[in-house]
Amino acid sequence: MKSVGIRDFKNNLNKYLHLAKAGETIVITEHEQVIAEIKKPSEFLNDLKKRSYIYLEEQNRIGKIKLAKRNQSQIDSILKRYIQKMPRISWGAIRKDSRTDRLTATCETRLRSLKSRATFFARLACSEPKNIS
Incomplete structure (x- = not known):
């Protein structure tokens, strides 16, 4: 140490x-x-199954979930089934999607602004001129 x-x-x-x-x-x-x-880190943190058990026990301890009374083999089979189906998070795709949404929103805002300006100038051009005395 x-x-x-x-x-x-x-x-x-x-x-x-x-x-x-x-x-x-x-x-x-x-x-x-x-x-x-x-x-x-301890070796058990590298094992996904052990981390899952730790997470479930912690959630049970703080009262967010209530663990079912099942034996260990049933829990193992459930975890095996669902852990394999869990998709990996693609942070690049999430970033791209968030940037696309932001870009789309920005373009829509600018388009609305341009339309309102065009409407204003069209009305101004069509209105009768005022005499300034």
Whole structure:
């Protein structure tokens, strides 16, 4: 375990991240008080099934869901069925869609603005001139 101040950690971030990847635990302090701990993730976090169980148990603990009384093999078969069907998120596609929507909205707003200006100038041109005395 290595203890480091927040300023030193910020200035040498790359060095400390390499140490964490190598298995070293980095404790970050601010004014001699521990504020964070960085370490290599546990192996169970790499396993999707275990993460799913942890998530479900956490949601049950806080009361958002109520776990069914099933044995482990039934839960495994359900998770196996649905985890394979879960689509991967394409952040590029989401970004493209959001930009397309924004571009379309901007173009529609500009078009409405141009139409209202054209209407104004058409009315102005068709109206009778006023005598300014």
